[in-house]
Amino acid sequence: MADRTSRECLINFCDAVINIYGREFLRRPTSHDIAMIQQAHEARHHLPGMLGSLDCTHVEWRWSTFVKAYLHPVDPKEKKFKRVQKAATKDIESVFGVLKGKWKILEGPIRFYDLDKIGKVVEACCILHNMIIKDDGRAISPVHIMDQPTPIVYDPSVLLELHDENVYHRLRYDLTEHVSGLDLAYLDNPAFQPTPIESLI
Secondary structure, eight states: OOHHHHHHHHHHHHHHHHHHHHHHHSOOOOHHHHHHHHHHHHHHHOOTTOSOOOOOTTSOOOOTTSOOOOSSOOSHHHHHHHHHHHHHHHHHHHHHHHHHHHOGGGTSOOTTSOHHHHHHHHHHHHHHHHHHHHHTTOOSSOSOOOOOOOOOOOOHHHHHHHTOHHHHHHHHHHHHHHHHTSOOGGGTOGGGOOOOHHHHO
8 A cells, every 4th residue: 555545544544533433532521520530630649629730830821720830949848749749740741651652653753744634643542542441441530421501601700810829829838738738658669659650541
């Protein structure tokens, strides 16, 4: 089969996967999904209300809900919080590594496709990955529970709170105090490390 034909077949396959399975396996999380994800993250990282963690250290965020790590922690509580947050960040980075390891097409540059086709390949890989996780019984939220339709209400005070620097500092302080009160032996002893995220995915 010629290279061009194989590339066209791949894109047709990706289109079919997206059209048939995308709605179930790559959808926006419902409030039930968010609750399950937060529960799983809190059990693993001891950070309540966390959906995920990206390394935001070098980015200036305008939202108070994105809690950045302390750049130069001095207090032992701050140091402990930074270590817990860093462990959570490693999970997100590992997920990308798992996807690249599972789907070899994602390992190297995909130079022969335009951005739209690259997006389709990545989307299809994510859908197939989620299908495998569900089939293995390892999905965090295996049942799709729909949210009730609700009218969208705009509340300008919420936007002001998201941009409020005092809210950000209070949130980071509260999370730091929460983490400092926990016995997290795995931070100092490699024998107590949580299961690597790669084995959970």
